[in-house]
Amino acid sequence: MNIGQTQLLKIAEKNYSGLFLEDENGERAFLPKIFASEDAEVGSEMEVFVYQDDDKLKATTEKPTAEIGEFAVMTCVQALPSGAFMDWGIIKDLFIPYQEQKLKILEGKRYLVYVYVDEKMGLITGTTKFKRNPQYEDLPFRKGDKVNLIIMGESELGWNVIINRKYIGLIYTSDVYKRLFPLSDEVGYIKTIREDGKIDVSLQPEGYDNIDEFQQVILEKLESNYGLLYLSDKSEPEEIKQELQMSKKNFKKAIGGLYRDKKIEILEDKIRLVNEGE
Incomplete structure (x- = not known):
């Protein structure tokens, strides 16, 4: 079962409270009745997002703003000393432990969050701590490709951005021809993919x-x-x-x-x- 991802699962069992969905290895996730269609039949397939709730696997037909390995802007719905709970578009909020907060997260504020699986706990977790301009391999881009951006923040060289929710890139100051705002959405274009795997982006197409x-x-x-x-x-x-x-x-x-x-x-x-x- 691929936790933290949207996937096709087969309906293995149906009861008064919902559906039990099964992957090809026989592992199951429970889909509450509120998300299940009344005409759902055992043996048919459903596309769902799988997450954890009280050490159990659950499924939802809701679409999260980010899956494992992706970034999204999220609002804090509850801040506790141990961590913060973020609204990421599904019924269960995403938890960001205190030690994974770059700055203390405040209730009602919006933050850029990266979703991953904590290796020690095996739980879907969020973090606001991530590298700036990391090095990548086998990038799915070519020069000139049109991409969706989330503006991260300003740096000495320009503006750091999230590309297609998965990759961190940079817009150099010389390529900024409009006012930018952190956490806003923009359209950009791949300018350069460097030999070290870093990505330069432009707000305007070239040529x-x-x-x-x-x-x-x-x-x-x-x-x-x-x-x-x-x-x-x-x-x-x-x-x-x-x-x-x-x-x-x-x-x-x-x-x-x-x-x-x-x-x-x-x-x-x-x-x-x-x-x-x-």
Whole structure:
């Protein structure tokens, strides 16, 4: 039985209180009636998440915000001297022992949590202590891949981020073109996978293949600003960053394409939207 993971299990027994689900090795987990369909039949399969409760294996059809080996932002629902209980989307809260708290966890606050199985106890556990920029092997990414990010926090080099809930990466300060907030969600792009297994991420795609996104941002800004935008290829990078949340390099590529498509006019200190028929 893979505790802390979503899996397909077979219905082995059915009674008034719920279902007993079984894996291929005959190990069982109990699914309470509240999560069981009335027309569930013995022998059929169900997709469930398996967890521990009072030394027993239980199952739920609820979806946790993170499974074993994943990160998620969770809210503390109860803080005790021994540890904290976190809401992770299922009926039983996730426990973070006091010694696994980087800073003391406070009730009602949100934290970035990593879920793992404690080797000594064999229990699903949470922690807010994890390495920054760890080294990975056999990463499932290629340069340019679009990924989902959770913003961790700022460092000397930039911002540490969680990639697709499983990997820690870094956005260098030079690649940050918008205001970021810890624990917020963002979309990013794999920039570099280093030889040492560390991952660099960008908030914007690179190259002409992805320039359409920047062109759309500029067009929307022009349309909301009466067809004028007081930026040009002579503008300072910081001005462009503040106004459009993109680099000067991508701005120049985007307006170049819009100009060739006769959608804008490039003037000395501004760009102007070209109306249809002009």
